[in-house]
Amino acid sequence: MVRLARALALSLATLPLAACATLGPSEQPVSVTGQISYRERMALPPTAQVQIQLSDVSLMDAPSHTIAEQSFTADGRQVPFAFSFTVDQNKLDPRHSYAVSARITDASGRLMFITDTRNSVAFDGRSRIDMGTLMLVKTR
Numbered sequence: 001m002v003r004l005a006r007a008l009a010l011s012l013a014t015l016p017l018a019a020c021a022t023l024g025p026s027e028q029p030v031s032v033t034g035q036i037s038y039r040e041r042m043a044l045p046p047t048a049q050v051q052i053q054l055s056d057v058s059l060m061d062a063p064s065h066t067i068a069e070q071s072f073t074a075d076g077r078q079v080p081f082a083f084s085f086t087v088d089q090n091k092l093d094p095r096h097s098y099a100v101s102a103r104i105t106d107a108s109g110r111l112m113f114i115t116d117t118r119n120s121v122a123f124d125g126r127s128r129i130d131m132g133t134l135m136l137v138k139t140r
Helices: 002-022
Strands: 029-038 049-056 065-073 081-088 098-105 111-114 119-121 128-138
Touching: 029 049, 029 098, 049 081, 065 081, 098 128, 119 128
Parallel strands: 029 128
Antiparallel strands: 029 081, 049 065, 049 098, 098 111, 098 119, 111 128
């Protein structure tokens, strides 16, 4: 009985140490936040579709790979629209390049606004990355 109690006490005492050993800093989730807006003084239709993506853009001659995405209908709301992605660092390759892009389409899928510059994300060990305001441009 005493042996069983000692074994149980020893295993319970080492349990916190085992948990610390398995959770390294690279396994913490990363939060990527920001907002999108545009300069034109016009209201979006209530049926406008908003799409924001975090993508792996490492390969120049291949389509990007989407890591996280937010899509929603404007429902009468207007810019700026906030976004937030939570990314598992285990899914990120430190040798790759990542960027956030956004687009707004009408109900029929016609492109209205889009990001026209690369908005790079530097995953450098921080747990929260604020992208600020990403500006979209009007399409013709």
